[in-house]
Amino acid sequence: MADTKLATRIETGVDERKVLLSIQDLRVWFELRRFGFGVAGYVRAVDGVSFDLHHGEAIAVVGESGCGKSSLMKTILGLYRPREGKVTFDDQTISDMGRKGLNWYRAQVGYIQQDPYGALPPFMSLQRILDEPLVIGGVHNKDERIARIHKVMGEVKMHPVEDFLQKFPHMLSGGQQQRAVIARAMIREPKLIVADEPVSMLDASVRVEILKLLRGLQETHNLSFIYITHDLSTVKYFSERIMVMYAGRLVEKGPISKILKNPLHPYTSALMAATSDPDAKNADSYKEVPPGEPPSLVKPPAGCRFHPRCSRIIQGLCDQQDPPEFEPEPNHQVQCWLYQ
Amino acid sequence: MTTNNEKLLRVERLVLHFRTTVGAVQAVDGLDFSLDSNRAVVILGESGCGKTSLAKAILRLLPRNVGEYSGKVYLNGTDVMAFSEEEFRQNVRWVGMSLVPQAAMNSLNPVIRVGDQVAEPAMIHLGVKKDEAINLAKQMFQHVGVPVDFLVRYPFELSGGMRQRVAIAMALVTSPSLIVLDEPTSALDLLTQANIFNVLKRIKKELGTSFILITHDIATSSELADEVAIMYAGQIVETGNAKEFFPAPLHPYAHMLMASVPRLRADQDPEFITGQPPSLINLPTSCRFAPRCPKRFEKCDQDPPIIEKNGRKVKCWLYA
Numbered sequence: 001m002a003d004t005k006l007a008t009r010i011e012t013g014v015d016e017r018k019v020l021l022s023i024q025d026l027r028v029w030f031e032l033r034r035f036g037f038g039v040a041g042y043v044r045a046v047d048g049v050s051f052d053l054h055h056g057e058a059i060a061v062v063g064e065s066g067c068g069k070s071s072l073m074k075t076i077l078g079l080y081r082p083r084e085g086k087v088t089f090d091d092q093t094i095s096d097m098g099r100k101g102l103n104w105y106r107a108q109v110g111y112i113q114q115d116p117y118g119a120l121p122p123f124m125s126l127q128r129i130l131d132e133p134l135v136i137g138g139v140h141n142k143d144e145r146i147a148r149i150h151k152v153m154g155e156v157k158m159h160p161v162e163d164f165l166q167k168f169p170h171m172l173s174g175g176q177q178q179r180a181v182i183a184r185a186m187i188r189e190p191k192l193i194v195a196d197e198p199v200s201m202l203d204a205s206v207r208v209e210i211l212k213l214l215r216g217l218q219e220t221h222n223l224s225f226i227y228i229t230h231d232l233s234t235v236k237y238f239s240e241r242i243m244v245m246y247a248g249r250l251v252e253k254g255p256i257s258k259i260l261k262n263p264l265h266p267y268t269s270a271l272m273a274a275t276s277d278p279d280a281k282n283a284d285s286y287k288e289v290p291p292g293e294p295p296s297l298v299k300p301p302a303g304c305r306f307h308p309r310c311s312r313i314i315q316g317l318c319d320q321q322d323p324p325e326f327e328p329e330p331n332h333q334v335q336c337w338l339y340q
Numbered sequence: 341m342t343t344n345n346e347k348l349l350r351v352e353r354l355v356l357h358f359r360t361t362v363g364a365v366q367a368v369d370g371l372d373f374s375l376d377s378n379r380a381v382v383i384l385g386e387s388g389c390g391k392t393s394l395a396k397a398i399l400r401l402l403p404r405n406v407g408e409y410s411g412k413v414y415l416n417g418t419d420v421m422a423f424s425e426e427e428f429r430q431n432v433r434w435v436g437m438s439l440v441p442q443a444a445m446n447s448l449n450p451v452i453r454v455g456d457q458v459a460e461p462a463m464i465h466l467g468v469k470k471d472e473a474i475n476l477a478k479q480m481f482q483h484v485g486v487p488v489d490f491l492v493r494y495p496f497e498l499s500g501g502m503r504q505r506v507a508i509a510m511a512l513v514t515s516p517s518l519i520v521l522d523e524p525t526s527a528l529d530l531l532t533q534a535n536i537f538n539v540l541k542r543i544k545k546e547l548g549t550s551f552i553l554i555t556h557d558i559a560t561s562s563e564l565a566d567e568v569a570i571m572y573a574g575q576i577v578e579t580g581n582a583k584e585f586f587p588a589p590l591h592p593y594a595h596m597l598m599a600s601v602p603r604l605r606a607d608q609d610p611e612f613i614t615g616q617p618p619s620l621i622n623l624p625t626s627c628r629f630a631p632r633c634p635k636r637f638e639k640c641d642q643d644p645p646i647i648e649k650n651g652r653k654v655k656c657w658l659y660a
């Protein structure tokens with residue numbers, strides 16, 4: 001890849017392209033209902049998240065189970081309403097969009113949902129699965145629809161296309177099902193693709209194949225891309241920037257090579273330390289792992305949400321005051337008092 | 341009865357087939373491997389290659405549709421395959437070796453306190469009284485890092501990671517010399533996973549337990565591995581010392597499998613393996629990996645023997 005601009009972005013985070021998607025102080029809370037007493041509290045799944053995504057940019061959101069990754073994405077897709085904050089796409093705020101606007105928006109964003117096995121309707125052939133979004137999107141010419149279906153099937157490398165189009169999801173292997181899900185996300189030629197753990201259910205050997213396919217599509221179509229994962233070892237093959245999520249917050253954001261070389265937030269460091277590469281020496285020593293588990297999102301800890309597990313805690317500060325976002329170096333932000 | 345005093349476990353020509361309406365599923369198809377005391381072997385392979393079936397075959401936990409089940413399993417030199425079901429239950433399962441099944445943390449009994457669940461195998465298999473069994477459970481909780489006041493809790497009151505530790509405590513309570521772990525951390529978070537591997541390392545060091553770790557997570561498996569066995573389509577295609585295997589696998593499949601692992605601390609691009617493993621019902625008579633192997637040559641049309649090379653074993657014609 002002789003793209004020097006890409007190399008610069010990966011190193012420095014400087015991105016001159018136009019912003020496509022902008023998220024500002026987003027909060028997504030789910031009500032906890034108590035029988036007869038109304039609302040008992042809230043699950044603060046997303047609790048003050050901001051970031052920009054540029055045209056053609058690929059970013060990764062990394063975090064453990066339950067930290068709010070899927071809730072954040074579903075809100076970006078317009079499936080959940082934010083409690084506060086806004087999502088702007090191509091300078092239009094999605095919460096202000098009417099039905100027509102939302103239809104337009106949905107065509108601009110392709111979604112690859114978590115769990116490929118539940119993603120495809122079981123009683124539809126691939127032909128119908130791919131035809132439907134086009135019909136809904138107002139492509140009335142049948143020949144055009146057929147041409148587009150063939151094109152996208154070729155792009156996700158499902159050959160011979162004719163054979164696959166007649167198949168039903170259960171006739172496909174996990175990897176093939178995931179290709180079909182990708183084809184469906186691509187069929188309306190979106191500008192943005194959101195891929196929620198696209199490979200975590202697949203076998204190791206198939207995983208890489210699917211990630212490479214996605215990366216290829218992202219580059220050839222100059223797509224903006226959000227890749228959600230809990231697996232730090234895959235992000236560098238895939239994205240220019242990383243955002244690390246913990247308990248509803250983006251605790252660290254920055255260009256990929258900076259974060260992987262020099263993680264700033266203690267949680268990011270812990271994730272990196274816990275990620276193994278296959279190496280027989282690993283068996284000779286114990287790993288340094290923060291104790292405990294992620295906090296409840298109903299009553300998150302006061303102060304920094306990571307403080308009960310943090311080995312570098314500043315007593316009297318971290319356990320009392322919520323750290324704001326600091327920028328210790330350009331384009332690299334961190335929510336941690338160590339960088340004040 | 342044959343005896344062999346050096347090895348804790350020796351498996352020879354182990355076969356476990358399942359009967360189905362479309363033919364026999366040859367899930368475990370003539371396996372050989374062995375394990376010394378206080379060592380851990382990891383069995384690595386893709387989904388469906390027969391890893392869980394191997395665990396079931398070793399522990400004789402068989403489904404109803406068993407077809408062929410044969411071979412030898414020596415535990416401390418004694419052929420336990422020759423045991424009757426009653427002898428096996430009394431002398432082997434739990435007391436000799438125990439299993440932490442795949443998804444164990446979700447199969448705890450929801451209405452029994454976790455302390456009682458951990459104590460139960462001790463009462464049944466060691467014949468100890470309830471008080472003493474609870475006492476043993478308490479000790480096991482300490483080994484696996486679960487606070488002892490959790491003894492009286494129910495499974496739903498524990499996180500996934502804590503429930504998995506409880507499942508390990510249960511396998512440990514009868515002091516077996518060998519524990520088989522089937523995908524012990526695959527459903528858990530990264531940090532929880534790392535914590536559990538620390539627990540397993542500590543048990544191995546403090547109690548001298550041996551492990552068979554079954555997983556498809558190659559990177560994490562290196563946290564516990566002394567030995568590696570690579571499984572493909574019902575067979576083991578390579579075994580060797582982890583320190584020799586990880587830097588330089590021999591079998592083409594093992595090589596490609598290792599190359600498919602994304603690495604955090606290295607820059608090489610991961611590669612994928614094209615094609616799919618064969619059906620375990622219609623296996624080729626050639627080398628089972630031949631249809632996907634970039635190195636295949638004429639000889640590969642025949643089933644390769646297991647070849648010994650500097651203490652390593654590989655089932656591939658390239659080394660004949």
Ligand SMILES: Nc1ncnc2c1ncn2[C@@H]1O[C@H](COP(=O)(O)OP(=O)(O)OP(=O)(O)O)[C@@H](O)[C@H]1O
Pocket residue numbers: 030031043044045063064065066067068069070071072114230297
């Ligand atoms: N529709 C909902 N109603 C109530 N709570 C919800 C809802 N969706 C998610 N939550 C809660 O919000 C929190 C964040 O969930 P979310 O699915 O966004 O996490 P995630 O990071 O995607 O996790 P995973 O890695 O397991 O997919 C969790 O505590 C979850 O239980």
Ligand SMILES: Nc1ncnc2c1ncn2[C@@H]1O[C@H](COP(=O)(O)OP(=O)(O)OP(=O)(O)O)[C@@H](O)[C@H]1O
Pocket residue numbers: 358359360365367385386387388389390391392393394403405442556620
């Ligand atoms: N009782 C059974 N009857 C028929 N076929 C079976 C039975 N149990 C397992 N199989 C088949 O045997 C093969 C091996 O299954 P096994 O569960 O041992 O694989 P595995 O390597 O553990 O896979 P995974 O990584 O997905 O857990 C699979 O094709 C499976 O469908």
Ligand code: SF4
Pocket residue numbers: 265266267304305306307308310311312313314318319323335336337338
């Ligand atoms: S703010 Fe304090 S407690 Fe939080 S991560 Fe930074 S040092 Fe640790």
Ligand SMILES: [Mg+2]
Pocket residue numbers: 069070071114196
């Ligand atoms: Mg999710």
Ligand SMILES: [Mg+2]
Pocket residue numbers: 391392393442522
């Ligand atoms: Mg299994």
